[in-house]
Amino acid sequence: MDRITLFAEVLLPLPLAGTFTYRVPYALNNLIRPGQRVTVQFGKRRVYAGLVTELHEKPPAKGIPKYILSVLDEKPLVNTIQMRFWQWIAAYYMSTAGEVMHVALPSVFRLSSESAVVLWPGFEPDSHTLNESEYRITEALLQKKKLTIAEVSKIVGYQKVLPLLKTMIERRLITMEEELKQQYKPKKTKMVRLSAACFEEGALQEIMDQLGKRAHKQLELLMGFLSLSGFPLKKGFTVPKTELLQKTGASDAVLKALVDKGVFELEEKVTSRFTDESTDVTGAFTLSESQQQAYNLLKTQMQKHLVVLLHGVTSSGKTELYIKLMEDALAAGKQVLYLLPEIALTTQIINRLRKHFGDEIGVYHSRYNRNERAEVWENVAGIQHRDVHKPYRIILGPRSAMFLPFENLGLVIVDEEHDRSYKQFDPAPRYHARDAAIYLARLHGAKVVLGSATPSVETYFNAQNGKYGLVELNERFGGVAMPRIVVVNMKEEKRRRMLKSHFSSVLLSHIKEALEKKQQVILFQNRRGFSTRIECEQCNWVPQCKYCDVTMTYHKKQQLLKCHYCGYSRPVP
Template sequence: MYCQVVFPLPFRNSFTYSIPKELEEFVKIGVRVVTPFGKRILTGFVISITQETELKEKIKPIQDVLDEKPIFDEKELKFYEWISEYYISSLGEALRNAVPYGSDVETKRKIVSETNFCFDLYNKETNKKTLRAKLLLALSEKEVNNVSTLQKIVKKKNIYSLLRSLEKIGAISILDLVDEGKVRIKKAKFVELAKSIDEVYNTIPEIEKKSTKQLVILLELLNQKEAIQQSELIKKTNNTISSINALEKKGLVRVIEKEVDRVYHETYTEEKSTIQLTEKQKNVIDKVSQKIESNEFESFLLFGVTGSGKTQVYIELAKKVIEQGKEVIILVPEISLTPQITSRFFNYFNEIVTVLHSKMSLGERYDSWRGIINGKYKLVIGPRSALFAPFKNLGLIIVDEEHDQSYKQNEIVPKYHARDAAIMRAKFNNCPVLLGSATPSVESMFNAKSNKYTLLELPERIDNAILPQIKLIDLTIEKKKGKMESVFSHTLLEEIKQRLLKKENVIILQNRRGFATQVFCADCGEVVMCPNCSVSMVHHINKNILQCHYCNYIQPVPKACTTCGSIALKFFGTGTQRVEDELTYYFPEAKIERVDSDSTSKKGSLGEILNRFRKGEIQILVGTQMVSKGLDFGNVTLVGVISAETSLWIPDFRSDERTFQLLTQVAGRAGRSEKIGEVLIQTQNHKHFVLQKVLMNDYNGFYEKEILLREQNGYPPFTRIGIIEVKDENEEHARGAINNFYEFIKKYQNRLTITPPTEAIIYKIKGFYRWHILIKSNKKIDAGGKTLRTAIFESLIEFNQKSRFRDVKISVDIDPQSII
């Protein structure tokens, strides 16, 4: 028998392997197999099995099967094929999303160098700037290197021929070592009674005379209904392992090895509450339930104002799905949303709920994933990667805060959008998908108004709560009147003071991390920039460092300007650290906490902060957009926004939409119970139409204006767009590669709108120079985007065949969420 295998590598074809007799019963479509691949060992995915093959050459056998049960079936394979085709990646790269990081078996190439010999060779090089000289110097400084490390040091990818030549003269050895994966099944020792309870009781008098420590262990085991983990038993009885060993020798206990689940425990908890559904909530549940019961696909858009009870709708629908013996995926845009929503689902569904997100350890994620495959869990909650949970009997997918840009994968191929991919996965599984938001994306609302989605609405808050009063504070007027204290208007400070006196809670939004967003010289005007990225460094006062938020480069705060030597350095701009620092000055008695990616990097820290905020131990929460979504606390009566313009200034076609969504969402954190909420938004541009629509809580008015602008300028939802990005550490190579690619793709200009190559708005990130080509495809002519994808794919092939810059990194982003 033979199987077709694909690998998580950037080539599209599959490879044929023979299946040894002893492995035939284990090889199925959807399992991972360990195979030889050239001189390497790799893990691949089985996508088909045949009795025969037409191939004439010798076929290598697979070496091992990693999975007991398939990760995907033929139905799910169609979904991954769609991901691969739509987002222009290989099938293997798409399937990589289906497995947890660190569980693959593969060969890791190590370079072991004779350091003294390499240094002698380096000294003999006449030109120390050649690639060979740079490589020899790196090899002389460290005995064992990875190829990737050497590539970074010499800033060149193609070093293999040089390495082989050095191996021939004995300067290095190239070793291919098999890495068994970073994560495995965890096993632990358990202790149980080896004899009946009566037999153990008969031995107690004798044991008591000889060893009270052994007696304590026996008494504890008599109280246990099943085996207890050895480490827990030792801790409980304040004992040692020697006492257990002694009892094992007497035949009274046995020590066995069992698998242990590493379960992620959310630190945030809240009491289960009894909720009376409104008629509008029941109506939404009834409409979606019809499709759940009839196993039909349909896309629903749930447009519900903040505090309208969308989470309870999700819970009621999940109950119906699980009663049918099916499974549910609930996507949230960021980890910051998982503590509260996870706690509420745990309250209703207990041990059948699991989470999948990056704050979990590798072992916890691996065990969650295995629990899903083995049927232990029926409901999974998590950010975009949770979409690929290996369920076989999906009954519903929910995408909460569907408008959020973090559903878009920007880092690795394929650059999928989890919301759009969720719709396709639901379609392949014949189940409904529910997209929920108080501020739906322009594309989703357009689809609803075009009857592509079914629109469901929750226009009112539950529990007699009313939407908060929103006020704009014009900072230009406040400054003229002398009513400003640093970044705070007197109005905002006074309102914070009143809330603290009433023992009510406050949320303050400033969507920038750090203390000062720029450090510049007052004499020459020079701004301290990141050496690796074309962005300014941000001052973090708690560590007194400057940090780049793109590459994480860190440097000490300079004592003087590096350009002119002046000591007149100024700190400009406001981040969350500065807001927190100044609030502490104005309200020294208040307990203030900051919520951003710096303060919540420690596992479980966000849940602990939210617990204390709920209990009233924290009065003021200061944060980035992490505080704008999903938080539901009845005692929050004031929300303050330090600067409404932060996202309006971004030169991107979605900046107005993002600003409206962010401000409306954060406003929705106030007044979620019987206490009336107020929102104060500080701005220098109070007449801007976006801020006026936020002020009136007028989503429909905002949508109508935005959709006209999109149509006039040829942006989604009227066009489908793709961005070609070229980046390289060599500026000339990057420019040459993008110009080459433009020559290949511009032949499609009669069917597509193709902009000439331009420098990316942030021209340099992590040492790489970036160039973009923006391609638009009119949906009236190219509804599914096939023309767009075909043009890009064929141009990529031509580029890789003909361009002298084919080593330059080129990436494709279909339906990008940003064009910067």
Template structure:
């Protein structure tokens, strides 16, 4: 018997291994196995296929061990991984690496042991004293970890010695594997079973303990809490040790009773998640929402995917809840995708009230062990409904009935690094198709690709154009930054109208959201005399100034340094900050409104697991008057008292060198504006800009998405941009500028020979030409949308890349393929 195994390595093919007789009964698709790879490595792989055919090209090695009693991955997942590897031009091992939570992978540590065939008497390999010492030590211990040798050989020479011994065939180096996942346990105690057979035995025990008051107290306290004769099953479950100590019992007396075998100490495995019971929180749909649900059912009769185009505050969440209930009642599973971890914390509480312990939550801020428990919860049927971010696509679903992608337009659904560089929205549609499930794409400002498919009849389409209840859309105000600056009305980056509106909201004890899509204090600092700007040592970008930490930081590689006291170029002390980040806005607001309680929400303040949640809880409880934030605050937030939203610099989003910049500006400003006045009271939105005459602002203010879409889509068609073509970007990376450029030029020449309807642009130096000491060049390919053309082209492209990498001069070049780049 043989098994094809998927290994976590960037190699295109599966590897076939021999299944020894001892494992033949316990192996199948989806089991984790330990296998040898190369001469020294041991890897953990997933069995993709079991069959009787031996490989023709090489001698199959034997599987070393089977790690599971039941499969942790199902056949549908492997099919999905295969599709993702093909569509996004990567290897299935890279998909497997992204799919499995770290806790299901094995950690490795290098170990050294004597080579069984090594003859120390053989001539030709003289050993020095240090090498002989290593061999003598190994002869006594059989095997040792690399770091253990540092105790007998101080200094940093051990790796050189082991390398020398490897070359002489004296030792073998291999990876010792350890399970990462460990279940959570708690320490419990119970009364030994021998005292439960007859009451006399318990009486004899009390006589024996007479005079030992502390031990008597422990026993009496236990019997008071656990009526062992009336309910013996409670004794089986036992008590947490700390329950007795909290009740005043002595820890040493408890330990003494355990030694005397009066009490038994034992551990039980428990869930890392609090058990939730299904709440009584019922959802009442408005007539418009009920109508939308009926319309969705009607569209699903002949369409598998549907776009729910509902304006901000129209009550899409209630519609989701109604549809989720229906699918769960039918016995199928549901996946609700959200673009960011940030959103999950806000929605989890709301959905748990309805679905209780049927619902699992899955995102990267959870620990490895927590994610494994959700994975196993889906496998065992504990969680039939999962709410999560893009990584939750990889969970072991076996009967999906509905996939919902909320805020489907969000760029954060795109995985940038590492491979697979997938678009979670598109991958979710494919996953649903494989399960024969339905898909709902929800958004107030749909992605052009989704709206295009809905307009062409490929997707169903349902529109909600009224806010839930009596809520009205906010009033918009355009604030001209340049006009206020000329009249000397611009103070600390805030126009007069925005300052007045903030003061009015504070006077009415209402809350304010301020949006600026740039974290840090200022984009950069500059010398007023010579124009010097501090640059990152490893990337082609200026360093962002963070005042709170008093440092200059690169947002690409993490490099940081203290700001200089004087200009290194000319010695001037006239160093000034240029531009505005969230940190600076927070400071300016505290100067303008000293009485206001201000908080900031960006990547710097939400790094911890519950950072986002704490800020939102404070804001929801009314402990914060003004919340400053990046795109994190543009979506999903629903607070009654927010009456004003301010957009500090709309031009920064609009004038960005990207064909999607107009679409992004419309989406972000509309989304953040939707946070204002979400109940009976009408809110205000102030947009600060230097170009108030731009047509896009009047379209945002009127909420006219269709007009904006039609204007933009004409340009997309004229200049060959999505959704009319398929975009593929290939980036070459290398530490040497010329090597990176030459690799890109060679690849461009090879790509142009592929027979397909395409436009090849570049190679050009990337917008940021160097990141982490690697130079970047890009080739952009505009490809015909035909499925067969795409499949053929991608296959040929990967072959051309492998052809280039086989050349010695390009062996160290990294080629990154990004399908549907954002």
């Protein structure tokens, strides 16, 4: 049987147009699939983790393709719909698919090689005359074998070490290697379980009788395990080692003794990085009359339109309608994406939704560390073992959540659709999450609900012209009256010299009236600066004031970071 020569189109997380053709080693023919990450050499030295977008048998017209070095994933990390979605974003927002890949994938999945310093083969310490810096580096390499550039800088005591390294390479003291490190590893927890011998008839009673004579601490640990497992005993029941020791007060030595006696067995199990945040599920609730009418109209409009605008006044109960729609989607076996403009809003609403959907809700945002985001990604992709966490059927998060690898998306909710936080400004791709989410829903055959009390002009225009469906909810929940708004002519107040500092006489009189009634007052002030923070996509570093230890505000026009407490400013890094 003839061997088939396969070629792979590989997408790299770089701002370069198109994909690059690599040859698949015969040994990998049956292992490689589109959507998997592979390691490839790009250029003379660098190694990257790229994404296979296509497999074919057509060799490139020019040049000899390099071989793929290895396959990193057992199962595809990215599905076909995602790759089509990335291509659309790249074309529509005038960027490259590599830039979209860089934004979409969690940082632990975007691997690139790091230069490592090693001794020149056959290096002999006594055969060279070395200056102090060269001596320090070679001595360190004799002990550690490899050093990173950062480690070299620390050893010699200054940052700009490349000229020194270049000289040492020319003198054949050292050479450079490229090293690719896999950053993500599933969390593993040591688990304790009863050995199979303990389940034989009478065996457990005999063990307890023996321990009761001269090993009371070991007996207490065994009884603690049995208390956690419950009765009747179940084969395969495991308890985390740390939890067992903490609840019984036993030491590692006591546990080891029982393991040596064949009572307990230890095993490593892949577990979730997220603590159990399950709450009591409250179940069904009753909609108000106006909410029920809006829900019925929503269902009708969703049959006619891909996108429906839910225009509801503040506190009208839009979230209750979202919950009903999510229940419908889950009942149909679909996944739900619930987008919010800010991470702060995500944390506010998650507890509310967990009361209805329990642990079927997953959260994805930048305040999770990179391993936690990778864990959510694998869960949604369906490549995480079900023992780690049950599949998330609802994903809640800001704009980055829309890049998750949904397999069966049925409903997309974009809450506060007018918010400018849905727009990515820098770096590329400069996409708008609301509009991109609509295209993502079209790819999946899903429906989109845009919610807002103050819709954007373009969304309201589309709803008025029939492109989108429109449902209005004009009553606040519980029949609460809308707040009264008073407009004050500040120019007139200033002309009549009735202003006190920045406050009008009307505002001051109402503040005084509220305080006399022992009531509270909230004064809102416009936000200063373009953004309250900037954050590194790689390590989540946020610049802080060196004097106040508070987050610095980004002023885009001046390209400065400013502290609004002490006035300290610095250029944007």
